[in-house]
Amino acid sequence: MNIEGRTLHPGQAEGELLVLAEPLSFWGGLDPKTGTIIDQHHPEVDQSMAGRVVAMPGSRGSSGTPGVLGEALRLGVGPAALVVTKADVNLIAGVIVAEALYGVNCPILQVAPHEMPPHGVADRCTILAQPQDWPAADD
Amino acid sequence: MKLTDAEAHWLSGGEGKAQQLAMRLVVAAAEASGALELVPIDFAHINSCHYSGKLSLDFAEFLLAEGAQLSVPTHTNASLVDRATPGLRPEEDFPEEVAGALRLMDIYEQLGCTPMWSCAPYQQSEGRPGLGQQIVGSESNAVGFFNSVLGARTNKYGDLLDISAAIVGRVPLVGLHTAEGRLATHLFELQLPDETLTDPRLPHVLGLILGRGADTAVPVIVGLPAAEEDDLKAMAAAAATAGAVEMFHVVGITPEAPTLDDATGGRVPELTTLVDARLVSSTLGSLSTIAAGPVSAVCLGTPHFSIAEFGELVRTLGQAHTHPSVTVIVTTSRSVWAEVQLRGWNTLLGAAGIEVVLDTCTYYLPRSTGVTGTVMTNSAKWAYYAPGMLQVDVVFASLVDCVASAVAGKIRLSDEVGA
Numbered sequence: 001m002n003i004e005g006r007t008l009h010p011g012q013a014e015g016e017l018l019v020l021a022e023p024l025s026f027w028g029g030l031d032p033k034t035g036t037i038i039d040q041h042h043p044e045v046d047q048s049m050a051g052r053v054v055a056m057p058g059s060r061g062s063s064g065t066p067g068v069l070g071e072a073l074r075l076g077v078g079p080a081a082l083v084v085t086k087a088d089v090n091l092i093a094g095v096i097v098a099e100a101l102y103g104v105n106c107p108i109l110q111v112a113p114h115e116m117p118p119h120g121v122a123d124r125c126t127i128l129a130q131p132q133d134w135p136a137a138d139d
Numbered sequence: 140m141k142l143t144d145a146e147a148h149w150l151s152g153g154e155g156k157a158q159q160l161a162m163r164l165v166v167a168a169a170e171a172s173g174a175l176e177l178v179p180i181d182f183a184h185i186n187s188c189h190y191s192g193k194l195s196l197d198f199a200e201f202l203l204a205e206g207a208q209l210s211v212p213t214h215t216n217a218s219l220v221d222r223a224t225p226g227l228r229p230e231e232d233f234p235e236e237v238a239g240a241l242r243l244m245d246i247y248e249q250l251g252c253t254p255m256w257s258c259a260p261y262q263q264s265e266g267r268p269g270l271g272q273q274i275v276g277s278e279s280n281a282v283g284f285f286n287s288v289l290g291a292r293t294n295k296y297g298d299l300l301d302i303s304a305a306i307v308g309r310v311p312l313v314g315l316h317t318a319e320g321r322l323a324t325h326l327f328e329l330q331l332p333d334e335t336l337t338d339p340r341l342p343h344v345l346g347l348i349l350g351r352g353a354d355t356a357v358p359v360i361v362g363l364p365a366a367e368e369d370d371l372k373a374m375a376a377a378a379a380t381a382g383a384v385e386m387f388h389v390v391g392i393t394p395e396a397p398t399l400d401d402a403t404g405g406r407v408p409e410l411t412t413l414v415d416a417r418l419v420s421s422t423l424g425s426l427s428t429i430a431a432g433p434v435s436a437v438c439l440g441t442p443h444f445s446i447a448e449f450g451e452l453v454r455t456l457g458q459a460h461t462h463p464s465v466t467v468i469v470t471t472s473r474s475v476w477a478e479v480q481l482r483g484w485n486t487l488l489g490a491a492g493i494e495v496v497l498d499t500c501t502y503y504l505p506r507s508t509g510v511t512g513t514v515m516t517n518s519a520k521w522a523y524y525a526p527g528m529l530q531v532d533v534v535f536a537s538l539v540d541c542v543a544s545a546v547a548g549k550i551r552l553s554d555e556v557g558a
Contacts, residue, residue: 008167008171009167027191032192061383062297063186063189063277063278063279063295063296063297063298063301064189064191064297064298065297065298066194066297066298066299066300067191067192067194067195067298067299068191068192070192070194070198070299071191071192071193071194074193074194074197087171087172087173088171089167089168089171089172089297089300090297090298090300092164092167092168092171093164093167093168093297093298093299093300093303094194094299096160096163096164096167096299097160097164097194097198097299098194100160100163100201101194101197101198101201110171
């Protein structure tokens with residue numbers, strides 16, 4: 001399976017697909033040391049993001065989301081890629097900084113809500129997020 | 140999207156790696172949110188200084204090592220720790236968090252931030268942003284206050300992006316930075332009896348009603364006869380707690396709503412909600428988990444206590460001393476506390492057994508500080524979050540009832556028969 005969409009952060013990835021039914025606040029909702037969802041009110045609580053292509057509506061609420069996502073990526077337990085329906089600037093900030101500081105790539109694609117796969121865990125899928133045509137820095 | 144020559148120069152690394160990374164974050168945010176250009180800002184209030192793990196620290200170390208410079212006056216949000224009272228979060232119990240938080244505070248001061256360590260930086264008149272100014276806000280109540288009460292223009296910026304915008308001095312021109320984005324779409328009409336309109340708890344409850352009803356939209360209230368800045372602070376905090384409200388209007392009170400037409404741009408609201416006494420009463424009831432019994436703590440100052448609130452606290456206390464079994468904590472900023480000291484109120488508060496916590500917030504404080512049982516608060520935001528974060532029972536009440544309960548050692552509610 002191949003997911004296509006609008007590039008929010010470029011890169012390529014492959015992994016098992018985990019589709020979240022609801023947005024997640026990473027701050028308090030994801031354990032950055034294990035990559036596990038710990039928000040007890042979230043439908044996908046106890047699922048791991050580690051190495052998976054995680055499709056979700058977006059993040060919720062907290063200012064701490066970029067730091068927690070970036071921390072999971074630093075520790076090697078972050079998602080392989082993110083697929084979101086909302087152009088979520090907090091997720092983008094987290095992956096840009098994790099890539100700049102630690103060299104970890106986590107592409108982000110935006111898809112329309114009706115293009116989201118049904119929630120749950122599914123087969124492996126691949127993501128190819130082409131660089132945008134705006135003047136991205138090339139370092 | 141269009142970049143100026145200067146912006147493109149920063150993005151290509153011409154001003155160094157820190158400025159380049161900061162510009163990459165701002166431009167990526169602009170692209171994602173559909174902005175066509177960046178707009179200069181005059182001020183920032185940042186939350187990146189609040190420790191949220193190693194990445195937040197590594198990013199700050201990178202900015203410092205690469206010689207990042209701030210483009211605008213930048214105030215710091217509350218920290219994870221109270222530097223003046225380290226025992227609240229002992230370093231031996233939380234070595235990584237405390238060491239990280241202290242280092243982060245040092246770095247942001249070295250980068251040139253004004254060390255406010257406050258979620259209510261707008262309480263300091265010096266440097267307070269004004270009507271029409273483009274700024275960066277991060278903490279949710281402050282974003283609501285800047286937009287709604289001061290008429291300054293900001294979206295809510297998350298960690299990393301807020302300090303990046305302060306470095307490059309620009310933000311994507313989109314959302315609440317534009318006149319169109321600030322127009323109200325959700326109308327809340329108050330039809331309330333006088334005793335409800337003058338109840339000090341009403342602004343908190345209205346904030347929750349706005350948050351639940353408007354979520355991410357811009358709401359407007361009609362029918363509120365008066366509101367002080369502290370009332371609007373409470374409303375902003377509660378609206379961003381129960382929902383994601385970043386701006387609201389109150390007709391006749393907030394600066395962009397002299398009339399309903401000014402607030403809505405003359406358009407018919409998408410949704411109209413009638414706020415009657417029954418809705419206020421049921422919302423109020425949802426904020427307390429218990430109604431009687433002993434009180435172990437009273438937490439005031441979420442968001443940070445203002446000088447006016449300290450004045451009311453001192454007047455309400457009179458000569459009374461708080462009950463020895465009750466811990467009373469007020470959180471505030473260094474700048475308001477300095478004003479309290481100038482007026483000599485710190486002596487009165489100390490004599491009454493009241494503790495003051497600076498730089499941080501009581502619901503960040505770990506359970507090991509020993510607060511269990513029932514906590515009273517005059518903040519809807521505290522009442523909403525604390526049961527989940529601290530596992531305590533909560534009573535939301537007016538400041539007068541909080542003080543009466545702190546003195547009595549048990550819950551005293553003035554609107555309860557026989558209390």
